[in-house]
Amino acid sequence: MKAVQVTKFGGPEVLVYGDVPDPAPGDSQVLIKVEASGINFADTRAREGAYRGGAQPPFIPGLEAAGTVLAVGPKVGRVAAGDRVVVFPAGGYAERAVASEALTYRLPPAVPFEAAAAFPLVFNTAYHALKTQGHLAAGETVLVHAAGGGVGTAAVQLAKLWGARVIACAGSDEKLAKVKALGADETINYVSQDVAEEVKRRTEGRGVDLVLESVGGEIFEKSVQALGMLGRIVVFGNSSGQPRKVDEAALQGMSKVVAGLSFGGLRAQRPDFIRAGCEELIGLLAQGKIHAVIGRTLPLAEAAEAHRFIASRASYGKIVLKP
Secondary structure, three states: OEEEEEOOOOOHHHEEEEEOOOOOOOOOEEEEEEEEEEEOHHHHHHHHOOOOOOOOOOEOOOOOEEEEEEEEOOOOOOOOOOOEEEEOOOOOOEOEEEEEHHHEEEOOOOOOHHHHHOOHHHHHHHHHHHHHHOOOOOOOEEEEOOOOOHHHHHHHHHHHHOOOEEEEEEOOHHHHHHHHHHOOOEEEEOOOOOHHHHHHHHOOOOOEEEEEEOOOOHHHHHHHHHEEEEEEEEEOOOOOOOOOOOOHHHHHHOOOEEEEOOHHHHHHHOHHHHHHHHHHHHHHHHOOOOOOOEEEEEEHHHHHHHHHHHHOOOOOOEEEEEO
């Protein structure tokens, strides 16, 4: 089969498209014909070798895919050959991929494969950031950083669906206009505006109830300032690579909370825990209450170009690869 491999750690040029052996499902695994696979910022970090204990080259990257079941292991009972599914695979940048049955979900006919492939990681991350760790309640105000990215576009939709007031933050007016169309109540351009000052002004000095933060550095510090009494920050990434400095006095004085989230950790260690949320999200997707925002669709052979596009920070929403 054709696949994209990380041949060594480095830039997008280390992604090589070529022939590799077909995978075979283990006892509790599912083999799928990949119709589409999603690209995530985490894939670029894995390519760079930025994860301690991560895969070593050569390996096939890709954390999410959608397609049709070709075969199942003898201990698999939830799905069968011919089923449409979305999976968290062992290497999604390929024509075929295997996944644990515990990380395989049936896909309703109403959901296209491209939308399914663009949805699992970002919507599940947003779901657990808002609900599990953020304890978002209807009527609260949430500040979403990097709102033009995959998780950001998902979080804006879910927060609005659950009755929150959404303030979206991004670095370009073009992205903010698109996020506004998704349902954001207000927008802040962090390049030309001071996030903390804008939040205080727009909330009449009260601050927001919840911040979703994946940037780090100064953005984290501004987020703490933007929080109101009993406010929560959920940290789920560090795209800037800058450390976060926690002012304990600032947290304690207003009873603020900083919580961490690793959906990758939940996926690996608690697949049972994430199943209900993922199935709920698939249902919302099928009903048209949420939708995957796809910025570009490229052939599998152009995975390196997709990674370059992500690095340019010009991307909006998700990038999808088609074998």
